[in-house]
Amino acid sequence: MSVFTPVARAELEAFLGRFTLGRLIDYHGIAGGTENSNFFVTTVQGEYVLTLVERGPMAELPFFIALLDHLQRAQLPVPYAIRDRDGAPLHQLNGRPALLQPRLPGRHVDTADASHCRAIGQLLARLHDATATSGLLRPSDRGLEWMATQTRALAARSEPADRELLHSMLPMLDRLRAQRPALPEAVLHGDLFRDNVLFDGHHLTGIIDFYNAFSGWTLYDVAICVNDWCLAADGGLDERRTEALLAGYASQRRFTPLEAEHWPDLLRLAALRFWLSRQLAADQHTEHYDVLIKDPVHFQRLLAAHRDVQLGLPLAL
Template sequence: MSVFTPVEREQLAGFLSGFDLGRLIDHSGIVGGTENSNFFVATEQGEYVLTLIERGPSAELPFLVELLDCLHEAELPVPYAIRDRQGRALHELNQRPALLQPRLPGRHVDLTDASHCHAVGKTLAQLHNATADSGLQRRSDRGLEWMVAETQALSERCAASARQLLQPMSAILERLQRERPGLPEAVLHGDLFRDNVLFDGHHLTGIIDFYNAFSGWALYDVAICVNDWCLAETGGLDVRRAESLLAGYGSLRRFTPLEAEHWPDLLRLAALRFWLSREVAANQHAEQSSVLIKDPMHFQRLLEMHREVRLGLPLAL
């Protein structure tokens, strides 16, 4: 991910002296994201990832540590906070909250097939099952209220064609706020794109980057996932891969009729959320050449493709 706050070797060596990880061998910044500063770190004891948290209140970081401990105990392939000699999981480096975690094996998959999607769906269901009754709670700072405000702001400055997409989304947002449908809830990853999942061949070896995790509708997490993993080259969804992801998920947590009713709107909502957040990031970091700016138009086009949703959820008979 992009490096907003650099870390010098001497600083990192001093930081690592509080752990039982041996001498620092090497470190390098990770390029590819938009929110936190991340570094690969190699020591005599192994390989790790250091993250400096750049966004969000530090008071919510204990939630992240507890969430990752919960998922690790449930035997999901996730990183977790390494404790120092005093048993502390949360640290500070260069005036930023810092976490040190194991580096998971595997690599990101750019060209996905049905087996990758099935594995992702199944693992996402495991994540939701592990957290549904955990008592862990965190409010999203990019939830419905944020989307309402950002949709209005974007509508005031965008082209007429974009406003035509945003107008019906405003109605959907208003209805979801008013009705608050009783869909199954869990802790959501919130950002389960291809660059946050690791594979060794077709074996899923890791889920990373839980910094956007929050409590909410499990189906919304599924929609976020489908919108990245199951895209056709010509736009819209690749039905075979989408059905595989949904089947993998449904094999461990059955979808409900109410979820099937709201599925099209949540697919649209997931596209809108990342259209808006990419617009915000593009405006904030326009003058910073070192920061990766992801194209907001990608999700604008996807939202347009979602005007008609033909893909349904697999419901148990």
């Protein structure tokens, strides 16, 4: 179970006393997190999610609160910070910043089909439309500079095959840093994997975990999604699901010719980013048996598969 900071029942009851949510009935830690401590909390008034923020720049938490408020006003199915009796959205619990949010309905999809992929593409485009002109800005703490540094560091201690693959990414990183292409930008979710999306059947009911959100190329967010939602059994991309996700997105926001030109590189960039971050997490938590460690080799293999990208973007529907 990925709970880095435990919370005793008495501590949670005292915390909930700041709100008007009634008596605590039950709570338990949520398995699956790799960065924050999360708990399902049930009171007499409903079900909630308590997050203790463990990583990242704590001073930027107001950005995440403002982002979720903005997306809720845009009628997207997202959680939002519940205010206490004094109207405060951000709190402290056991030395960690704490947010209490409504628990959204639905469940995670283990095996996505084309209908799920089209729905996530459509909603991702709506998210980008809502944030492109929001005035909200946040640089990524795992952007191109971070990736270049981490790629060189990992290559220095890797086996020859992995070292060659990592070194092959450096010219791409240098090119994107030196000549940043004028691709459409917005605030991105940045981590829209299947475990951060909820469905009721084929109806998308929620997007959660915005703590990796940052300003950047919208195409990068699309690539992150495709790299999780549309994988084939052989390690490449499943054509039907990829086309469904891209068509769903394009039905709301048209892709540009410049995006089509950079699509293969953005797929590679997204795979590299999560290979690096998963490897970093594995190195940091190798002795923590209660922390879920996601396999970095998964994205190493995907990056190798993306050396040859056959599926392009739809430029007209």
